Amino acid sequence: MKPRMHLCVLALLVLTFSEHALFGQGPSAVKDLSEMSLDELMDVTVVSAARREQKDIDSPRSVSVVTAEQIRQRNYRTVPEALNEVVGVLVQETNYGGGAPVIRGLIGNQILVLVDGIRLNLSARLPGNAIFRLGPNQYLNTIDVNQVERIEVVRGVGSVLYGSDALGGLINIITKSKAGSPTDSAMNARAFGRFASADRSGVGRLEVSGNFRKLGFTGGMSLKHFGDLRAGGGTGLQDFTAYGEQDGDLKLSYSLSGQQNVVLAVQRVRQNNVSRTDVLLSGRDLKYEWNPQRRDLAYLQYEFQNPVPFISSLRVGVSYQNQLERFNRIQGAQPNTEREHRDEVQSKGFTIQLRTPLGERQLLTYGTDYYSDRVISRRVDVDRVSGVRTTKAGTFVDGSIYRSFAAFLQDEISVSESLSFNLGVRYSRFHTHAVASDSEVRSLQIDSHPRALTSSAYGMYKLKGNLGLFFGIAQGFRAPNIDDSTILGSFGVGFEVPNAHLSSEKSLNYEIGMKAQHNKFSGTVSYFISKYKDLIQRTRGTFGNLSFLDLNNNGIQDEGESVEVYII
Numbered sequence: 001m002k003p004r005m006h007l008c009v010l011a012l013l014v015l016t017f018s019e020h021a022l023f024g025q026g027p028s029a030v031k032d033l034s035e036m037s038l039d040e041l042m043d044v045t046v047v048s049a050a051r052r053e054q055k056d057i058d059s060p061r062s063v064s065v066v067t068a069e070q071i072r073q074r075n076y077r078t079v080p081e082a083l084n085e086v087v088g089v090l091v092q093e094t095n096y097g098g099g100a101p102v103i104r105g106l107i108g109n110q111i112l113v114l115v116d117g118i119r120l121n122l123s124a125r126l127p128g129n130a131i132f133r134l135g136p137n138q139y140l141n142t143i144d145v146n147q148v149e150r151i152e153v154v155r156g157v158g159s160v161l162y163g164s165d166a167l168g169g170l171i172n173i174i175t176k177s178k179a180g181s182p183t184d185s186a187m188n189a190r191a192f193g194r195f196a197s198a199d200r201s202g203v204g205r206l207e208v209s210g211n212f213r214k215l216g217f218t219g220g221m222s223l224k225h226f227g228d229l230r231a232g233g234g235t236g237l238q239d240f241t242a243y244g245e246q247d248g249d250l251k252l253s254y255s256l257s258g259q260q261n262v263v264l265a266v267q268r269v270r271q272n273n274v275s276r277t278d279v280l281l282s283g284r285d286l287k288y289e290w291n292p293q294r295r296d297l298a299y300l301q302y303e304f305q306n307p308v309p310f311i312s313s314l315r316v317g318v319s320y321q322n323q324l325e326r327f328n329r330i331q332g333a334q335p336n337t338e339r340e341h342r343d344e345v346q347s348k349g350f351t352i353q354l355r356t357p358l359g360e361r362q363l364l365t366y367g368t369d370y371y372s373d374r375v376i377s378r379r380v381d382v383d384r385v386s387g388v389r390t391t392k393a394g395t396f397v398d399g400s401i402y403r404s405f406a407a408f409l410q411d412e413i414s415v416s417e418s419l420s421f422n423l424g425v426r427y428s429r430f431h432t433h434a435v436a437s438d439s440e441v442r443s444l445q446i447d448s449h450p451r452a453l454t455s456s457a458y459g460m461y462k463l464k465g466n467l468g469l470f471f472g473i474a475q476g477f478r479a480p481n482i483d484d485s486t487i488l489g490s491f492g493v494g495f496e497v498p499n500a501h502l503s504s505e506k507s508l509n510y511e512i513g514m515k516a517q518h519n520k521f522s523g524t525v526s527y528f529i530s531k532y533k534d535l536i537q538r539t540r541g542t543f544g545n546l547s548f549l550d551l552n553n554n555g556i557q558d559e560g561e562s563v564e565v566y567i568i
Helices: 038-043 068-074 079-083 277-282
Strands: 007-013 062-067 089-092 100-103 111-115 148-155 169-175 185-196 201-212 215-226 229-231 236-238 243-255 260-272 285-308 311-331 337-357 362-383 389-393 401-414 419-438 441-448 451-464 467-478 489-491 494-497 505-517 522-533 565-567
Touching: 062 068, 062 522, 068 079, 068 148, 079 089, 079 100, 079 148, 100 111, 277 285
Parallel strands: 111 169, 494 565
Antiparallel strands: 007 522, 062 148, 089 100, 148 169, 185 201, 201 215, 215 243, 229 236, 243 260, 260 285, 285 311, 311 337, 337 362, 362 389, 362 401, 401 419, 419 441, 419 451, 451 467, 467 505, 489 494, 505 522
């Protein structure tokens, strides 16, 4: 059950001054702003706000960019740390191996994270999938900061172009790439390291890039070790913060012709002995450790410029992502039992995107997205005294399937040199299938089919060449995932049962703001109101038309049957 809830958020982003451009193109293009001409500032571009490259001053969205050069200069340890200084982003670190961004008051599965445009939010509690959970998590740190070319942060709802979860905003991590050249070949290699005294850490990276004529390539390997963090003053050593990491990546780009290009990329991040610091320091748990936390991603993209007269661009992509976490837990209340969890999500994706110009002042961007996730979830309880191993139900329903399909359309209209509009609409459909069971009740088959229709309208009015006023209204949504839809079993104060008729969380967002770019500073001021409805939460309900758990199925609340039923 979902009670109707309306939350209102008001915020003002302060104008920021920077010695380095917040909106960059890449390491080779990053300059100190004082070295940039006004024309250069006007030419810096972003790609995530409209699913195409455009000048930031032309975009009616509040966007920030962190470049690879800024990451190098500021010596960021992880991707979450690289976002910690972005205006309007707060990063909460529950553990040293994690970091969850908070954008416009939202966190976890209400912020969409993309890697090269591919969803990291999937269907369950694992990173970027059907089990991506609400609240702080460590999944943004499963992206090697050394692979990053740039990070684009779009504040505010992004559901029309990117679908579910983009309620508070979206983060698109774009990894390094190298284009081919039809006339020559070149190769570069470099090795670099990072050392820190506060955590006795060492990071090493070996990287190669170059091209063999039409084939461009870039790749590398990273080895990382982080010791327990040492804080100043009387705080001292921070236990349960050490962990290790091994990463690898390879990206190939082949130019079939001047108009066609194919990109193949593979990435792997593996973290070992990552502890959940907060519960261990509090004493609630004696052990809570991920070993390993792993993410594998492979994708193939094909792009064709001007394939037919009425289509200016065609892009097709397929992807496979595997996210695995094994964690062991010993609760303080049960010190003789160690729980061994294995949760995994296997995700297949397909996207197609096209662009069609309608005259000189109108551009249509449209396409479809399809993702299919399969969840594997196991648990074994080990008696630490006798060594007896007992199989238990996993964190999620083993074998759960989560599918999503969406079609979107964006219409960019340039009314004049000063005024432009961006209009969009998206239709999304989801399917969750699972067979949940519990030792105290019968098995339940869950089949849900939530849908969502969202729209948006943004505008930009240029007061001067380097000053713009933007405004907009947009709908957002977050579809219920496997973590929301399939939980069956006891929890602290009751017994939870699934809700097969669960619908999406919804939001309505209003925003107005101003952008300014100058050779001494760049900045954005925005004022927004976000209203949320139908937020998913647990509440009292019934199971078999009874408000209590009827263990003997006689329809009467007998002695000992005091457990209350809750439903999402």
